[in-house]
Amino acid sequence: MTMLSMDLDSIHFHDTGILKVIEDTESDTLTMEVEYPVDWENNRFERRRIVFDDVLNYRVAEGPFQGSPTILNVKVISEDKSRTRIRLETNAGERELSCSAVRLEE
Numbered sequence: 001m002t003m004l005s006m007d008l009d010s011i012h013f014h015d016t017g018i019l020k021v022i023e024d025t026e027s028d029t030l031t032m033e034v035e036y037p038v039d040w041e042n043n044r045f046e047r048r049r050i051v052f053d054d055v056l057n058y059r060v061a062e063g064p065f066q067g068s069p070t071i072l073n074v075k076v077i078s079e080d081k082s083r084t085r086i087r088l089e090t091n092a093g094e095r096e097l098s099c100s101a102v103r104l105e106e
Helices: 003-010
Strands: 016-024 029-039 044-053 056-062 070-079 084-090 093-099 101-105
Touching (some): 003 101, 044 093
Antiparallel strands (some): 016 070, 029 044, 056 093, 084 093
C-alpha cells in the first residue's frame, strides 16, 4: 500500500457530493468543493475541500445529470513512483486523474 492509498483510505468518499471543481494550472492542483458526510446517523453534511496535488490527465466522463454528482466509490487504477491514477465513480458516470497526494481540508 502506497502513501497515497493510505490517504485515500482516510477520506470517506461515498455519498460525498461534488459542488465545484477548481483546477489551478500554476500549482498543478485540483480542488473539489464537496458536501462531505460528517454525521451519517443525522444526515449531516458540511462543505469541505478535497485537494489533489501534482495532477495530470483529469478526465470527466459523466452523462447529463440533474443536480450535483455524488461520489459512490473510489478505485486505484494504477501506480508508479510519482503518481497514482484514481477513478471516482459517481452517480453520473466517472472521473479519473493522476496525482501524487490527496487531502481533506475544512
